[in-house]
Amino acid sequence: xxxxxxxxxxxxxxxxxxxINDKDEIIGRGITNTRANYKVAADIARQEAIYxxxxxxxxxxxxxxxxxxxxxxxxxxxxxxxxxxxxFKRRLEHLHSQFNNTIESSDIFADKKLxxxxxxxxxxxxxxVIRDEYIYGNLGSKSQFFRDVVxxxxxxxxxxxxxxxxxxxMLAFDKSITPVxxxxxxxxxxxxxxxxxxxxDSKYKGLADTSAEGISVNFDAEMNLLKGNYDHITDTFxxxxxxxxxxxxxxxxxxxxxxxxxxxPFPEDCIKSEILCHAFGAHAIFPxxxxxxxxxxxxxxxxxxxSHGLVTSFHMNDRCAAGCGRYLGYIADELNISLNELGxxxxxxxxxxxxxxxxxxxxxxxxxxxxxxxxxxxxxxxxLHRAIVMRAMSLIARSGGVRNEFTxxxxxxxxxxxxxxxxxxxxxxxxxxxxxxVHTDSIFMGALGGAMFARRNINADLPSPKAKxxx
Amino acid sequence: MxxxxxxxxxxxxxxxMIGGLLDDLSITKETGKKVVYTFVPxxxxxxxxxxxxLPVYPEINALQSGMRKISGNYIRDAEKAGxxxxxxxxxxxxxxxMINGNIGPTGKKLPDPDLLLLSYTGCFTFMKxxxxxxxxxxxxxxxxxxxxxQENGKITPEMTQYMVKQLKEDVIPKMEKVSxxxxxxxxxxxxxxxxxxxxxxxxxxFDTTKNRPSPIDAYFAGVYYIGPINIGFRGxxxxxxxxxxxxxxxxxxxxxxxxxxxxxGEVDEKIRLVVEGPPNWTSFREFWKLxxxxxxxxxxxxxxxxxxxxDTGFRHDPERPLETLGEYCMHCYTNLNLPQRxxxxxxxxxxxxxxxxxxxxxxxxNSFSAGQxxxxxxxxxxxxxxxGFIESDLVDPRxxxxxxxxxxxxxxxxxxNQRKTISN
Numbered sequence: 014x015x016x017x018x019x020x021x022x023x024x025x026x027x028x029x030x031x032x033i034n035d036k037d038e039i040i041g042r043g044i045t046n047t048r049a050n051y052k053v054a055a056d057i058a059r060q061e062a063i064y065x066x067x068x069x070x071x072x073x074x075x076x077x078x079x080x081x082x083x084x085x086x087x088x089x090x091x092x093x094x095x096x097x098x099x100x101f102k103r104r105l106e107h108l109h110s111q112f113n114n115t116i117e118s119s120d121i122f123a124d125k126k127l128x129x130x131x132x133x134x135x136x137x138x139x140x141x142v143i144r145d146e147y148i149y150g151n152l153g154s155k156s157q158f159f160r161d162v163v164x165x166x167x168x169x170x171x172x173x174x175x176x177x178x179x180x181x182x183m184l185a186f187d188k189s190i191t192p193v194x195x196x197x198x199x200x201x202x203x204x205x206x207x208x209x210x211x212x213x214d215s216k217y218k219g220l221a222d223t224s225a226e227g228i229s230v231n232f233d234a235e236m237n238l239l240k241g242n243y244d245h246i247t248d249t250f251x252x253x254x255x256x257x258x259x260x261x262x263x264x265x266x267x268x269x270x271x272x273x274x275x276x277x278p279f280p281e282d283c284i285k286s287e288i289l290c291h292a293f294g295a296h297a298i299f300p301x302x303x304x305x306x307x308x309x310x311x312x313x314x315x316x317x318x319x320s321h322g323l324v325t326s327f328h329m330n331d332r333c334a335a336g337c338g339r340y341l342g343y344i345a346d347e348l349n350i351s352l353n354e355l356g357x358x359x360x361x362x363x364x365x366x367x368x369x370x371x372x373x374x375x376x377x378x379x380x381x382x383x384x385x386x387x388x389x390x391x392x393x394x395x396x397l398h399r400a401i402v403m404r405a406m407s408l409i410a411r412s413g414g415v416r417n418e419f420t421x422x423x424x425x426x427x428x429x430x431x432x433x434x435x436x437x438x439x440x441x442x443x444x445x446x447x448x449x450x451v452h453t454d455s456i457f458m459g460a461l462g463g464a465m466f467a468r469r470n471i472n473a474d475l476p477s478p479k480a481k482x483x484x
Numbered sequence: 485m486x487x488x489x490x491x492x493x494x495x496x497x498x499x500x501m502i503g504g505l506l507d508d509l510s511i512t513k514e515t516g517k518k519v520v521y522t523f524v525p526x527x528x529x530x531x532x533x534x535x536x537x538l539p540v541y542p543e544i545n546a547l548q549s550g551m552r553k554i555s556g557n558y559i560r561d562a563e564k565a566g567x568x569x570x571x572x573x574x575x576x577x578x579x580x581x582m583i584n585g586n587i588g589p590t591g592k593k594l595p596d597p598d599l600l601l602l603s604y605t606g607c608f609t610f611m612k613x614x615x616x617x618x619x620x621x622x623x624x625x626x627x628x629x630x631x632x633x634q635e636n637g638k639i640t641p642e643m644t645q646y647m648v649k650q651l652k653e654d655v656i657p658k659m660e661k662v663s664x665x666x667x668x669x670x671x672x673x674x675x676x677x678x679x680x681x682x683x684x685x686x687x688x689x690f691d692t693t694k695n696r697p698s699p700i701d702a703y704f705a706g707v708y709y710i711g712p713i714n715i716g717f718r719g720x721x722x723x724x725x726x727x728x729x730x731x732x733x734x735x736x737x738x739x740x741x742x743x744x745x746x747x748x749g750e751v752d753e754k755i756r757l758v759v760e761g762p763p764n765w766t767s768f769r770e771f772w773k774l775x776x777x778x779x780x781x782x783x784x785x786x787x788x789x790x791x792x793x794x795d796t797g798f799r800h801d802p803e804r805p806l807e808t809l810g811e812y813c814m815h816c817y818t819n820l821n822l823p824q825r826x827x828x829x830x831x832x833x834x835x836x837x838x839x840x841x842x843x844x845x846x847x848x849x850n851s852f853s854a855g856q857x858x859x860x861x862x863x864x865x866x867x868x869x870x871x872g873f874i875e876s877d878l879v880d881p882r883x884x885x886x887x888x889x890x891x892x893x894x895x896x897x898x899x900x901n902q903r904k905t906i907s908n
Contacts, residue, residue, distance in 0.1 A: 272891070286895035289902065321906070324899045326864060326871045329892065411873075413861050 016265040019062070020294075020463025021055050022287060023047065023273030026310025026338060027424060030058035031460035032066045032262070033468060037297060041066030041262075042457055046158040050195040051273040057197070058460075063262055067202060068093050071257045075250075088246065091148060091216070095209035097157075098147035102140065103198055104159050109136050111189040119188075121181055131178065132185070139166040148216055160190055203258035210247055266470060268463035272311075283467070288316055288327045290462030295420040296322030297465055298458070299450040303417035306405055306435065307458070308425035310338040313405050315412035328412040336404030338425045340373045344397055347377045348390065355394060359430035362395030369400070376400070395430065402434035406442065415443040418450060426455035494730040501712055501722050503590075509538055510592040518663050521597040521617065524791045526605035526631055526813035530679055530719040530800070531655070534672040535663040539716035540594060542613070546577040548589045550765030550879030558584065559880055572609045573848045573880040575616070582620055599662045600626040601655070606633060606818035607851035627658040631813040637824050639814050647810025669805060675719035676802040682718050683794045685727035686710075690795065692734050693783035693836045697753035699737035701744040702836075703782035704772040707763060714791040719800075746776045754779030755900050758832045760825075760859065761844040761852050762787045764876040767884045771876070774890055778897045784832035786825065789817045796828065822855045826862050833867055839900050840870040842893075847877045870903060872896035 015034060022029040024047060032041035043061025047054045072079065072089060079086045112132045122128045143162060164186070171182045269277035270290040277284065295305045296318055305316040313336050316327040330336055345352045366388050368379055376397065383393050409415060419439055425431050436449050454461065512519055518537045522528065524544065532539050549555040558580025559573055565583060567576050581587070588594040600621070602614045618626055629650050632643045656667050689709060693702050700706070709730060717723040736742075743751045747769060757775075759782050764771050775782070789795070798815045801808040813819070820828070833841060843860055845853050857873075864871045874892050877883035 286891075286898045288895040289898055323902055323906070324870075324895075326860075326873075327892075327895065327899075328873060329888075411857055413864070 014261070014263055017066070017262055018464045018467040019059060019264045019267035020290065020460040020465070020467060021058060021267065021269045021271075021277065022290065022457070022459035022463060023051055023055055023269065023271035023277060024287075024309055024424075024459070025272045025312070026342075027456070028054040028058040028271070028273075029457050029460040030055070030062035031457050031464045032062045032264070033461070033464045035468065037465060037468065039454065039457075039461065040069045042454070044456065046160060046194075047273065048160075048194045049191065051276040052278065053195050053197050054273075055269070055277055060200075064096070064202060066262055067257050067260070068096075070260060071253055074253050074257065078249075085246070088213075088217075088250075091150075091213055092206060092209050092250075094147045094150065095212045096205055098144055099205050099208055099212070100198070100200060101143065101147070101159060101162070103200070104193060105136065105140060105143075105163065107196065107198070108163065108189055108193045109133070111193050112136075112185055115185050115188045119185075121184065128181065128185070131174070131182070135167060135170045135182075138170055139163070142166060144212075148213065160194055163190070203254060206254050206258070207251070210250070266467040268467040270459050270463045285463060285466055287459045288314055288329075289324055290459045290466065291422055292316045292318045292324045292327075292462065293322045293465055294458035294460070294462030295422050295450075297461065298452050298454070299418060299420050301418040301448070302420040302450065304409065304412075304415045304419045306409060306419070306421050307423040308336070308338060308401075308405060308421075308431070309423045310342075313337055313408055313423075315405070315409045317413055317416060326412060328408050330404070330408060336401050336408070338423070340376065340397075340401055341425065341428065341431075343373050343377060344380065344394070347380055348394075356398070356428035356430040356432075358391050359394035359398045360433065362391040363389070364392050364395070365399050366393045366396035368393070368396040398428070398430040399434050401425075402431060402438055405435070406438050409439075410442075415439055415447060418448045419443075420450040420452075422452075422455045422458040424456045426451050492733050494726060494733055495708075497722075497726045497729055498708070498711055501717055501726060502715060505538070505715065505717075506588060506590045506592070509540065509588070509595055510590070512538065512595040518598040519595045520599045520601050520659075520662075521614075522601040523603050523605070523607075523610055524714045525607065525816040525818050526603035526629070527714070527716070527718075527791060528601065528603060528629070528655070528809055528813075529713075529716045530672055530675040531651075531659065531809060532601075532716065533675050533719055534668060535659045535665050537599070537659070537663055540597065541715060542578040542617075543574050544715055545581060545588065545594070546574040546879050547765045549577050549581060550881075551768055552589065553766065553881070555580075555766060555879035556881045570848065572613070572850075573878050573883075575609060575613045577879045578613070579616060579620075582617075597621055597624050599658060600624055601629070601659075602626060603629045603631065603813060605631045605813055605816040606820075609850065625658050625662060627655045629655055629813065631810075631816070631819055634814060634819055634821050634824060637821050639811060643814060644807050644810050647813060648806045651806050651809060672805045673802040676800045676805055676808065678721060678724055679719040679800040680802070681724045682713060682727055683792070683799050685724070685731055686713065687794050689727065689731050689734055690784065690788065692738055693781075695738050695741075696837075697741065697743040698756065698781050698783050698836075699734050699742060699744065701746070701751070701772075701776075701782050702788060703759045703763065703785035704746070704768075704775070705744060706782070706785055706788040710788050710791055718792075744776075744781055746772065748773070748776070751776040751781060752779050753781045755840075755897060755904075756781055756783045756836065756838045758783060758829060758836070758838045758841045759785040759787070759844060760829055760841065760856060762790070762846055762849065762878055763844065764884050765879050766877075766881040767886065770886060771884070771889070774893050778893070780897060783836035783838055786817055786829060789828075791816075793817055793820070793828070818851045822859060825855075826859050826866075829859065830863055830867060833863070833869060838869070839904060840872060840896070842872040842874065842896065845873065845875045847875060847883050848880065849878060870896070870899055872899075 018033050020031045026047055028045050028047045030043040031039055034040055041062040042065050043058040045054055045057040113129060116122045116125055116128045143166060167186055171179055268283050268285050269279045270285045270287045274284045291307045292305050296302045303318060305318060307314045313330045314327055317325045319325055341355055342352055345355050366383055368376060380393055421435055432451060439449060440447055519540055520532050520537050521540045521542060524541055549558055555577045559576045561580040561583050562576035586594045600614050600617055602610060604610050614626060632646060660667055690702055692699050712723050712726055743753045757780055792812060793815050800812060841863055843856050845856055860871045874889050876889060
């Protein structure tokens with residue numbers, strides 16, 4: 014039986030899970046927003062990683078078919094998206110009943126019938142919108158966390174109603190979302206995949222009747238390749254899905270890390286510091302790494318590692334969130350734009366407005382002041398991004414500077430403007446020829462390091478005792 | 485953790501000594517004894533004793549207020565009186581205590597100073613501190629002893645002459661005037677002879693951490709061990725008795741291979757560390773527990789040298805009484821330059837076989853904190869050992885973040901354990 018290893022990184026903003034095989038290859042990833050109930054956050058991330066691992070196995074089994082017919086891959090990805098939507102739908106149904114409970118049990122909602130009806134209408138509007146975003150791939154780079162997606166759509170619908178509804182309905186949302194988020198849902202993989210395939214029938218089978226409007230030319234062309242062959246393909250897939258669903262993903266060992274690690278129901282020797290895990294993960298992907306910068310939701314870490322990926326020293330920000338991911342979140346809220354739009358807007362800047370950045374909250378005030386005096390939003394955003402990186406640079410300097418290869422990890426590494434300034438400033442300060450690494454899985458580095466420690470049975474299988482420690 | 489702690493004889497002796505001093509301080513009106521306010525680094529205990537005066541150390545009062553969890557209120561009151569947030573919290577705690585009636589650790593009022601003896605050894609804040617005390621106690625004479633910084637890492641004859649000149653021309657005349665007694669050199673020499681015995685014992689005590697397991701924690705217990713010499717008992721027969729007793733107790737632990745005593749019993753040594761920087765006093769027990777829970781034992785610390793550095797060979801010399809007082813002041817830890825501090829820490833790491841070094845950077849203490857990052861880098865590169873860095877404060881409870889410090893220490897200990905695994 015193949016052995017698998019799980020790493021869970023319970024961060025302050027997001028919880029991540031990674032499953033690796035006995036060759037250190039990532040086979041499953043899961044991510045969710047961290048919530049009051051840390052165990053649920055960890056379980057959801059783990060559940061997602063296991064589903065993702067099954068899809069990875071499925072793709073591996075179908076590797077030959079996919080190479081021969083690239084359209085299969087598209088279909089497989091669509092199944093995965095539909096599969097995710099169906100999980101989302103269950104939670105939405107649960108949220109609906111929670112809304113009903115909230116309304117029934119609170120005196121704030123005088124005309125209960127009216128509010129129940131309003132909620133029903135809103136859910137019936139937002140559910141198909143979200144479904145289409147999932148199965149037609151329109152989610153883009155937006156957040157896919159349940160709370161964020163529902164919050165966005167729900168707010169849009171509430172704002173369309175009479176103003177008097179706003180406060181009670183948003184209150185109902187706040188009261189209802191938390192218990193739903195903190196509940197764990199179990200799904201049957203096979204049943205849910207079958208259901209996902211049924212859901213896709215409307216997309217694929219009805220293709221001939223679909224007008225080209227709203228569907229890309231490319232997509233249309235791709236779909237034509239499937240036409241006529243669709244029923245046969247789904248039958249073949251179902252056979253493989255049955256195999257993959259029954260396949261036991263045996264987790265031989267696991268390691269928990271991140272801020273919430275102490276709350277994970279893991280044995281003590283399966284809990285590891287996120288500093289060690291981030292460094293180990295980053296070093297595994299880029300073995301020549303000697304300095305790691307990790308910018309997470311609520312902390313920034315500058316870590317120096319040796320040639321084995323073991324930490325020699327580290328520095329973290331202590332007293333201020335300016336310079337962390339949350340700073341960006343706060344600015345996005347201030348500007349009423351999505352977090353994912355921040356970086357691309359900053360990259361459109363023509364100049365960088367100087368921002369003080371000593372404090373997240375004050376940066377918000379500074380931002381408003383600068384808008385008042387006529388500075389362009391994108392120019393201010395560029396300045397804000399640079400300010401964050403300037404703080405990170407100070408932390409790097411404190412930790413001993415950049416040595417050899419530099420790897421940038423954490424959720425904020427996905428922001429292109431931050432990445433631009435990190436690259437610029439690291440090179441400016443430590444040399445143009447310095448290699449800077451960023452990986453698409455940057456946010457998962459802590460979980461990856463955890464999984465790798467789990468595979469090495471924590472301490473038992475570290476590098477040879479004779480190995481030289483320095484460098 | 486295997487056993488509950490019972491009070492050892494040395495602990496009882498120390499309690500009696502300090503209790504006796506505080507009692508003496510509470511009856512100065514009756515006895516007519518004069519009181520000198522002065523500082524721990526570069527403290528002229530022997531000279532104060534030679535004039536039969538009693539010392540009061542504002543830093544000790546502040547750290548005791550911190551341990552008794554009342555420093556927060558004192559700091560608040562000092563800030564209300566106009567002292568800025570970033571000012572040294574020892575100063576603010578001290579001023580807050582004075583605003584609130586100058587009630588000492590025993591609950592009795594401390595006597596007002598008859599002399600402010602400003603021994604300035606590398607900490608600029610000391611000057612500002614006593615400028616404030618001068619305003620609080622108008623008319624009280626101030627004797628300033630300016631200690632030249634060891635910028636070039638050595639003490640020249642001119643530097644010693646400068647110290648002696650100040651002692652002769654300013655400090656001693658003021659002490660004579662305040663105490664009403666003539667300077668008695670032979671009495672000073674006798675006191676200094678006792679100091680030498682104490683200093684020999686101190687070095688032997690802190691050198692026992694060479695053993696595995698170390699019989700003592702040279703930081704968390706070390707700060708108790710240096711208590712008597714930092715509160716004015718250096719140069720007294722009581723101090724000699726105390727340190728002899730303490731050394732005997734420690735040797736018993738060495739012979740029986742016992743680890744350090746903590747508030748929760750004996751610690752099972754797993755990690756050996758050198759620590760640079762003062763401890764946090766407001767959460768002292770919690771801070772200590774973060775170490776002993778991981779089996780981390782401090783085998784040497786720079787803070788325990790704050791009242792005098794003796795392990796590099798310095799001893800008071802009774803035959804050169806004023807010169808030796810001057811040289812003692814110039815040897816103070818905070819008066820050493822950075823290469824000297826690096827050398828001292830490096831030597832401790834090597835001599836006591838430490839697995840790593842940890843810096844506790846104190847937010848409001850410039851004299852200790854300045855240069856610590858450079859020191860860390862140099863030691864890391866020179867000795868190729870792991871370094872850790874945490875931040876807290878002396879007595880301002882607002883700057884001790886338990887979870888932040890725990891998170892960093894947990895990571896640091898895991899990092900050390902990992903490296904020990906591969907190097908064994």
